[in-house]
Amino acid sequence: MAELNKDMFVIKGKNTMKMESISRPSLSFWQDAWRRLRKNRAAFVGLCIIVLYALLAVFAPMFSKYGFSDMDTAAMHAGPSAAHWLGCDATGRDQWVRIWMGARTSLAIGLFSAFINMCVGAVIGGLCGYYGGKLDMIMMRVVDILYGIPSLIITILVMLVLGKGVAPLIIALCVVGWIGTCRFVRGEVYRLKEQDFVMAAKVLGIPDFIIIIRHIIPNILGMLVTNLCMAIPGAIFQEAFLSYIGLGIAPPNCSWGVLAKEGIQYLRIHPHEIIIPAFFICTTMLALNLLGDGMRDAVDPKLRGTE
Secondary structure (H helix, E strand, O other): OHHHHHHHHHHHHHHHHHHHHHOOOOOOHHHHHHHHHHHOHHHHHHHHHHHHHHHHHHHOHHHOOOOOOOOOHHHOOOOOOOOOOOOEOOOOOEHHHHHHHHHHHHHHHHHHHHHHHHHHHHHHHHHHHHHOHHHHHHHHHHHHHHHOOOHHHHHHHHHHHHOOOHHHHHHHHHHOOOHHHHHHHHHHHHHHOOOHHHHHHHHOOOOHHHHHHHHHHHHHHHHHHHHHHHHHHHHHHHHHHHHHOOOOOOOOOOOHHHHHHHHHHHOOOOOHHHHHHHHHHHHHHHHHHHHHHHHHHHOOHHHOOOO
16 A cells, blocks of 8 residues: 555656646747747847947947047057047047947948838738739739849939938838838738638628738737848948948948948058957847847747747
8 A cells, every 4th residue: 555655646746747847827929939039049149239239329429538520630540448449540530439329320220221111011011912903913013123123223323312321321221122021921911811810800890900900910020020130130231331332321420331441441551440340240240130030930939839
């Protein structure tokens, strides 16, 4: 009898441990996505880097004794020191302040252009995918025509017409930047509208607007956020490239592309002037790509409940 009770206790203990291992608190979609994003070390490090750069872009110039256009003629081409943490450029301007002022411009352009492209592409793609018909046929032919032209050529032509500046650059990046999102959203909406829950809502007489708001958008929102994270580094790189070739931000305003353009002239004798902005461009794009990969895994509904 003692052995039987002992065996029953062991079996009960194993079942209890099993139940505890498979039970977990109820989490919402975004809480579960945040939990899995934190478990992805690479993505979480990328998120920390982006948050750190954003905070420095906001607060670093405010607490510096140098302005982004102040010149110290005694420190022209000076390397990193206690007075100038990242050195100075050819005219003696402090690189620490200019890096973070440039970060404001580059990050703002990347975020706003990617967000506008996401919104425009989601609206057009959603309407085409849900209603179809002539609207879908016409818009997809327009998308096919624009997709066949290299986007960089269109962006450069728009910049030549509108001129230099932050607003013209955002407009130029948004002219064709919504195409990828539009095609992606159209395909997802076309798939979702054939699902049982959408068909049931239509049978019950629920208006299309309510179906789109309550059923379609929540099912593609996670993918849209992931697409946004992946689009920001592309926009930052395009801004840096356009500023590098002289079509982006006009001096005395600065961005990371402008700093790289100014520093490349002194690559052999003062390499820190090009290495520093290049480092921040590369680390920002790497961090955003890692974050985008992590977000894609975190919001994938197929992975919910598998960990």
